[in-house]
Amino acid sequence: MYNEIDLNTIDLNQAPPTEEPARQYYYIAKCREWVRDYEQKNGRRPRSCVVNMGCQMNARDSEKLEGVLEQAGYEKTTREEDADFIIYNTCTVRENANKRVYGRLGYLHSLKKKNPGLEIALCGCMMQEKQVVDKLKKSYRFVNLVFGTHNIYQFAELLSRTQGSDRMVVDTWEDTDKIVENLPVDRKYPFKSGVNIMFGCNNFCSYCIVPYVRGREKSRRPEEILDEIRRLVADGVLEVMLLGQNVNSYGKNLDEPVTFAQLLRRVEQIDGLKRIRFMTSHPKDLSDELISAMAESKKVCRHIHLPLQSGSSRILQAMNRRYTKEQYLALTEKIRRAIPDISITTDIIVGFPGETEEDFEETMDVVRRVRYDSAFTFIYSKRTGTPAAAMEDQVPEDVVKRRFDRLLALVQEISREVSSRYTGQVKEVLVEEVNGQDAALVTGRMDNNLLVHFPGTATDIGRIISVHLDICKGFYYMGTKV
Ligand code: 5AD
Ligand code: SF4
Secondary structure (H helix, E strand, O other): OOOOOOHHHOOOOOOOOOOOOHHHHHHHHHHHHHHHHHHHHHOOOOEEEEEEOOOHHHHHHHHHHHHHHHHHOOEEOOOHHHOOEEEEEEOOOOHHHHHHHHHHHHHHHHHHHHOOOOEEEEEEHHHHOHHHHHHHHHHOOOOOEEEOOOOHHHHHHHHHHHOOOOOOEEEOOOOOOOOOOOOOOOOOOOOEEEEEOEEOOOOOOOOOOHHHHHOOOEEOOHHHHHHHHHHHHHOOOOEEEEEOOOHHHOOOOOOOOOOHHHHHHHHHOOOOOOEEEEEOOOHHHOOHHHHHHHHHOOOEOOEEEOOOEOOOHHHHHHOOOOOOHHHHHHHHHHHHHHOOOOEEEEEEEEOOOOOOHHHHHHHHHHHHHHOOOEEEEEEOOOOOOOHHHHOOOOOOHHHHHHHHHHHHHHHHHHHHHHHHHHOOOEEEEEEEEEOOOOOOEEEEEOOOOOEEEEEOOHHHOOOEEEEEEEEEOOOEEEEEEO
């Protein structure tokens, strides 16, 4: 979809247009010519493999890369060994993510020795770090293309510069105000889709690298978002996930400011759309207006992801989170009062510099009180350039590890208890796939995001089905159609 421009009408003898997205469609047509030549020479089309290494935003960006490659005529593969073009869409939120990329690059180099025509591209958040790009330029010369998050919309143009060339093309920008709409997208699921509503982050939590690699907050205009969702629904989508680093500050910087709650109410009115999710909310910006919009909505899922990070007010201050433990607890209580059956999930970091045993116990206390449906727990990772990296009192590794294990055990114990509360009820499930382990079952999600497996067939995929939840197996249910 979004093939706004007929590629066959583009005259490649003309100079490329300067305006977007026309310029990128010109380059897609150009890439397609190259692919045709390739096919004539090799008797098959080149195969591309997009590897997504990050969050939902990253996954959505990967669908845009897939869209360009598909339009250009590449054949899709998930096996790196079979590919002629491999692109890693990287993450850098924790140091481990970077280490993984360097590790994989060694393997890609060995593939390239076997297939010299193989082209390797790297993009995403990690490429926004200067020291990474310097290291790639110095020690990883076999990489063909490097670009960042701000100019991802130029992928077709960059791909065209790379095709058939063995030069290393590097193009990363520090920031941009530009949002280019209506580029091709190849969705992973026909029935659900992420939709970016904003890019970047202005919060500067002291441990976090995202504001440095994703730049300042920019919101898409509501009309563009609503148009995109209408087109998705016309194309079979039942569920959208509105994406932003901090959706609660959506729309503040638009020429005509709009709140996130107002946007949600407008999305709600789109006929044919069944479910609305969003990610991520910052507790400091979560308004009463949003709680009302959720409570009154028939489509917004009964689920909120509300990152806690730490339960200690002292650590929260050092993290620059701008709320206290008490404020966070009061907020979750207010949400539960307005929407009693809501699932609350969270992110927690263990081992932030200066975290004492008492601070950690405060975190455990919040977990016990809020009783999260699930929680992503992370070991603090020192990110060069962030204020926390320069803080003294980094907590010793073994202490962090022990705390992490205790937190994980508590989170899982509570999650098991909380998740089972629907046993015996009938819930709507959006079916996603045939079960990988047992082909007699299909797998789908309830609106609170829990997985349900039940007997069904491939024809159920993409449908919302009422399912009796027979038994809870910890983090998922086994059920039967009613
Ligand atoms: N170390 C560990 N976890 C981090 N996160 C962000 N930065 C770091 C870091 N330096 C976690 C936060 C955030 C999630 C996406 O990643 O919990 O909510
Ligand atoms: Fe990072 Fe904080 Fe922005 Fe989330 S809100 S992306 S944790 S700086």
